[in-house]
Amino acid sequence: MSSAVAVFTRLPIWQAPMAGGASCPALAAAVSEAGGLGFLAAGYRTASAMHQEIAELRRRGTQLFGVNLFMPQPRAADPAAVEAYRSRLADEAVRYGTPLGDPDRGTDDEYDAKVALLLEDPVPLVSFTFGCPTAGILEAFARAGTVTVVTVTSAAEAVAARRAGADALCVQGLEAGGHQGTHRDDPREDGRALPLAALLGEVRAAVPLPLVAAGGLMDGAGIAAVRAAGAVAGQLGTAFLACPESGANPLHKQSLTDPAFERTVLTRAFSGRRARGWRTASSGSTRPSLPRPIHRSTTSPPGCARPPPGPGTRRAWPCGRARATAGSARSGRALLELLSAELDATEAGRTPPG
Numbered sequence: 001m002s003s004a005v006a007v008f009t010r011l012p013i014w015q016a017p018m019a020g021g022a023s024c025p026a027l028a029a030a031v032s033e034a035g036g037l038g039f040l041a042a043g044y045r046t047a048s049a050m051h052q053e054i055a056e057l058r059r060r061g062t063q064l065f066g067v068n069l070f071m072p073q074p075r076a077a078d079p080a081a082v083e084a085y086r087s088r089l090a091d092e093a094v095r096y097g098t099p100l101g102d103p104d105r106g107t108d109d110e111y112d113a114k115v116a117l118l119l120e121d122p123v124p125l126v127s128f129t130f131g132c133p134t135a136g137i138l139e140a141f142a143r144a145g146t147v148t149v150v151t152v153t154s155a156a157e158a159v160a161a162r163r164a165g166a167d168a169l170c171v172q173g174l175e176a177g178g179h180q181g182t183h184r185d186d187p188r189e190d191g192r193a194l195p196l197a198a199l200l201g202e203v204r205a206a207v208p209l210p211l212v213a214a215g216g217l218m219d220g221a222g223i224a225a226v227r228a229a230g231a232v233a234g235q236l237g238t239a240f241l242a243c244p245e246s247g248a249n250p251l252h253k254q255s256l257t258d259p260a261f262e263r264t265v266l267t268r269a270f271s272g273r274r275a276r277g278w279r280t281a282s283s284g285s286t287r288p289s290l291p292r293p294i295h296r297s298t299t300s301p302p303g304c305a306r307p308p309p310g311p312g313t314r315r316a317w318p319c320g321r322a323r324a325t326a327g328s329a330r331s332g333r334a335l336l337e338l339l340s341a342e343l344d345a346t347e348a349g350r351t352p353p354g
């Protein structure tokens with residue numbers, strides 16, 4: 001393992017990149033300052049907005065951090081189906097007091113422009129989801145001194161990412177909140193997704209790279225368990241959503257402790273791609289035909305007004321299988337410190353702090 005990679009594998013707690021606003025510079029800075037790895041999520045942002053967030057994080061004095069990119073997606077949508085789905089959402093949007101997202105932003109998420117900016121002005125670590133970059137791009141990042149991590153959801157994806165030259169892998173189990181980072185989305189494969197423990201075992205047997213485990217981790221004992229199973233670190237998303245520094249929509253934060261939301265479900269209702277979120281009236285849909293470009297129409301946009309109460313209210317927020325506890329409204333620093341203390345105690349065989 002190179003010394004650049006070892007800098008990151010020494011950090012056992014990674015804050016997951018969460019597109020849609022949650023993993024903003026304030027949260028990433030708090031986590032990195034407290035000894036974890038903070039992440040910015042470039043997904044759904046323009047290349048220039050990504051660059052501004054990096055500049056803001058640096059202004060806060062954060063040195064070690066990651067930036068996450070979406071891999072470009074094939075345009076699978078039938079435009080007429082998108083338009084029909086969009087008009088169905090229009091009434092919902094009025095009820096929620098929020099504008100509809102724009103389904104016509106394209107499917108590449110400004111990938112090329114973001115890669116170019118990150119190569120011109122390198123950051124310490126870049127991770128990729130929804131696919132694996134070409135060997136040429138991974139090599140270019142290596143030359144720039146940037147460590148690369150590819151999210152995988154199967155041993156086959158792990159082997160492909162290693163062949164392409166990734167430095168490390170983020171192993172994402174089916175418990176994970178938000179979208180599954182599957183490289184080639186195929187509804188026929190839906191039943192094959194593995195829980196984190198099983199997936200970690202398979203990936204570990206298939207590739208010798210450092211592994212970071214994601215999906216359903218909410219405390220230090222969970223992080224200790226994945227480390228005992230061969231991961232160098234745990235990557236937690238839902239656990240950080242409710243932190244005051246998180247830029248998640250306030251209603252999204254409230255939903256984490258709202259007893260009306262009890263169970264999460266893997267659904268295609270967010271975007272057409274498989275994602276985990278609260279089970280709601282609208283998340284029952286598993287229609288594979290809903291295409292990625294409408295993602296922005298269906299996730300919680302900033303500034304979303306409080307929806308009217310009552311049965312039939314539809315809220316479709318991504319969230320992991322492990323429920324965030326009320327205690328997770330701690331600051332990013334306090335949460336990181338608690339997780340570290342629990343992890344240390346578990347690994348030392350002591351009783352974790354109560």
Ligand SMILES: Cc1cc2nc3c(=O)[nH]c(=O)nc-3n(C[C@H](O)[C@H](O)[C@H](O)COP(=O)(O)O)c2cc1C
Pocket residue numbers: 016017018019020022041042043068128129151172175176177178179181214215216217235236237238239318319320321322
């Ligand atoms: C609201 C939300 C947004 C997410 N956005 C991204 C993203 O932009 N890129 C990514 O690689 N993973 C994304 N994820 C997945 C996380 O990186 C991570 O795999 C997941 O949160 C781990 O599961 P947990 O939520 O149970 O901790 C997102 C997850 C959530 C909950």
